[in-house]
Amino acid sequence: MRDTIFALSSGNPPAGVAIVRISGPGVRFGLEILVGHVPTARMATFCDIKDKNQLRLDRGLVLFFAAPNSFTGEDVAELHIHGSRASVSAVLLALNDLDGFRLAEPGEFTRRAFENGKLDLTEIEGLSDLIRAETESQRRQALLQADGALRILYEGWAQRLTHARAMIEAELDFSDEDDIPGSVSDHVWKDMDLLSFEIRQHLDSASAAEIVREGYRIALIGPPNAGKSSLLNYLSKRDVAIVSDVPGTTRDVVEVRLDIAGYLVIVQDTAGLRESTDQIEIEGIRRSLVAAEDADLVLGLRELDGPEYEFPAIGNQRIGITTKIDRLDAPFTGDGDSVGISTKTGAGIEGLLENIANRLGELAPNVALGLPTRARHVDLLGKCVASIEDARTSKLVPIEVRSEFLRQAANSIGMITGVVDVEDLLGVIFSEFCVGK
Template identity: 60%
Template sequence: MRDTIFALSSGAPPSGVAVIRLSGPGVRSGLETIIGFIPEPRLAKLATLRDRSGLLLDRGLVLYFPGPASFTGEDVAELQIHGGRASVAAVMDCLSQLPGYRLAEPGEYTKRAFENGRMDLTAVEGLSDLIRAETETQRRQALGQAAGALRDLYDDWATRITHARAMVEAELDFSDEEDIPGSVSDRIWPAMKVLAEEVAGHLAGAKAGEIVRDGFRIALIGAPNAGKSSLLNALTQRDVAIVSDIAGTTRDIVEVRLDIAGQLVLLQDTAGIRESDDGIEQEGIRRSRAAANQADLVLELRDARTAIADSEVFPLTDKSTVVVWTKSDLVDTAVPAASSGELLLSSVTGEGLDSLLSRIEHEIGKAYAAPGEVLPTRTRHKQYLITCLRELTAAVDGTGIPTELRTEYLRNAANALGRITGKVDVEDLLGVIFSEFCVGK
C-alpha cells in the first residue's frame, strides 16, 4: 500500500497558524487516531489533537477532503494548529509514529496530483511559477497556466490532429463503406495547414512568455567611470554596487531584481570596457560583452562631460540599445552629441531618471505579450512545439508521398504536444471512426 505523507505546508515557525497537510490511504485512520473522528468533508471542524497515548498536543481546525476530489486525488487532510515551534514539532512527531506515515519529499503532493490525473505537466509548472512569482505579470501568467490554459490549448490541437488522422485512416481502411465520405483529404489537409499556422503564431510568442517568467534583462554597458554603478544604485535606491573614482572598480556582473510597472527586471552592472593588459579586468570585459549579447535591452552609458558619441568603443550587439548620457549635474551646457532617442540624466540629483524609467517601460511593453495571451513559458515547451510544427508542415506539404506516411507525421505532431502536457498515449482511432461514421453497424 502507498505511504501516507505529511508535511508542514505553511511558513516556518513561529507563526500565527501552522498548516500540516496529510495525503494518502491512511488519512482517515490517522484522523481517527489524533482527533477521534472523521470530519464532514470540506467543512472546518474545531478539534483536540492527541497522540496515541492520549497526551494533549494542541487544539485547532481540521479539514478533510476525500479523494479523488482533492488536490492530490487521494484522501487529504489539513491540520491548522498554533504556529509555535513546540506545537508543530509535537504534532509532526506524532504523525511520524503512525503506521504507514512518513514525511513528504519536495514536490511530492504535486507529483501525486499529476500521477492521479489532477494536473498535467504545464499546470505543475504553472503552480511552481505561481509560488515563485515576484510581479503582477508573473502572477497572472502563472495562474493562467496553473489553471490549465496551456493544457486546454494543446489538448484542443491534439484533438484536431487525432480527428484528422481518424478521417484519413477511415478513407483508407473503410472506403467500401457507404457512409464513409470520399475525398476526406480535401478537407483534412487545409485544416492541418491552418493548425500549423496557429502553432507557428504561438511559437512566435515564446520569447515573450520566457521574459515574463525569467525577467527582462537590462545590461548597463560603458567605459570605466561612465556612471554605471551610480545608476544601478540610483534605480534600486540602495548601495548595491561600489562607486569610486578609480577606474575599473567593477570587475564582475552585479545583478539586482526590480519590479518596474509590474514586470520583473534583471538590471546588470558590468565592468567598464576598455583596452587593458590586466587578466582579471579582461575577464570582466568579456563578461560585460556576454551580458550585452544576452540582454533584452542595453543601456550604453557615456559620461556627459566628454560628449563623445563614439559607439565603436565597444562593438555591442544587435540588441535594442539606448544611449544614456550621465553626470548631467557636472556639465553647464547641453550635450552637443545627444540626439533624438538619447537620454541625459544625473544619478546624484535624480534628473532624467523618470524619463529613463519611462523608456524602460516602453521597451518592456514591446517585448511583452498582450494581457491574457496564452504563451509557452519554458524551453521544453518551445522544443516540442518546434517538433510539432515540423511534423505538421511535413504532413501538409507531403502531397507527393504516401498518405500513410503523412498520417505518421500527424501522429508525431500529436505526440510532441502530448509530451508537453505529459499525456502521451495511443489514441483510440477506431473509437473516433465508429462515433463519426457508424462503421460496423
C-alpha cells in the same frame, strides 16, 4: 497499500498559523487518532489535537477533503495549528509515529494530483512558477497556466490531429461506402495547414514568455566613471556595486534583480569600456561586451561634459543616457537621443524607467495569452510542427505513412501535457517543488 504522506505546507515557523497537510489512504484513521473523529468534509472544525497516547499537543482548525474531491484526488486533511516550532514539531512527530505514515518528499502531493488526473503537466509547471513568482507579470502568466490555459489549447490541437487521423483511416477502411466522401482527406489537409500555422505562431511567442519567466536582461555599458555603478545602486536602493573615481573599479559583471513595471528585470553593471593593458581589466571588458550582446536592452551611459565616446554596435535595443546632469544650472534639454539623469538628485530617473517599461511592453506584449513557458514545450511543439509538415508534404508516400506522421505529432503534444511517455520527466519536474506541495 500506498503510504499516507504528511508535511508542513505553510512557511517555516515561527508564524501565527502553521498548516500541516496529510494525504493518502490512512487520513481517516489518522484523524480518528489525532482529533477523535473524522470531521464533516469541507467544514472547518475546531478540535484538540492529540498524539496516539492521547497527550494533547495543540488545538486548532481541522479540515477534511474526501477523495476524489481534493487537491491530490485522495483523502486529504489539513491541520491549522499554532505556528511555533514546538507545536509543529510535536504534530509532525505524532503523525510520523502512526503506522503507514511518512514525511512527504518534495512535490509529492502535486505528483499524486497528476497521477490521479487532477492536474496535467502544464498546470503543474504553472503552479511551480506561481509559487516562485516575484513580479506581477510572472504571477499573471503562471496563474493562467496553472488554471489550464495551455492544457485547453494543446488538448484542442491534439483533438484536431486525432480527428484528422480518424478521417483518413475512415476513407481507407470504407472508401467503397457511399457516406464516406472521397474528398474527406482534402478537408483534413486544409485543417492541418491551418494547425501548422497556429502552432508556429504560438512558438513565436516563446521568447516573450521566457522574458516574463526568466527576466528581462539590461546591460549598463559605457566608459569608466560614466555612472554605471551609481545607477545600479540607485535602482536597487542599496550599495551593490563599488562606486569610485578610480577608473576600472568594476572588473566583473554585477547583477541585480528588480521589479520594473511588474516585470522581472536583471540589471547588469559591467566594466568600463576603454583601451587597457591590464589582463584582468581586459577580461572584465570582454565580459561586458558579452553581457551587452546577450542583453534584451542596453543602456549606454556617458557622463555630462565627458570625453566623446563611440559605443560599440551591439544589438538594436539601446537607450542612450547622459549622467550627472545635476552639474547643470538649467534643466537638461537633451543630447540627441540621450536621456539625462542624476543619481544624486534623482532627476530623469522616472522618465528612464518609463522608457524601459515601454520597451518591456514591446518585448512581452500579452501576458494574458497562454504562452509556451518551458524549453521542453518549445522543443516538443517544434517536433509536432515538423511531423505535421512531413504529413502535409509527403504526397507521394502511402496515406498510412502520412497518418503515422500525424500520430507522431499528436504524441509530441501529449508529452507536453503528460498524456503519453513522460516518466523520465516527472522526477525533474516535481523536484522543483518544496516539501508540502
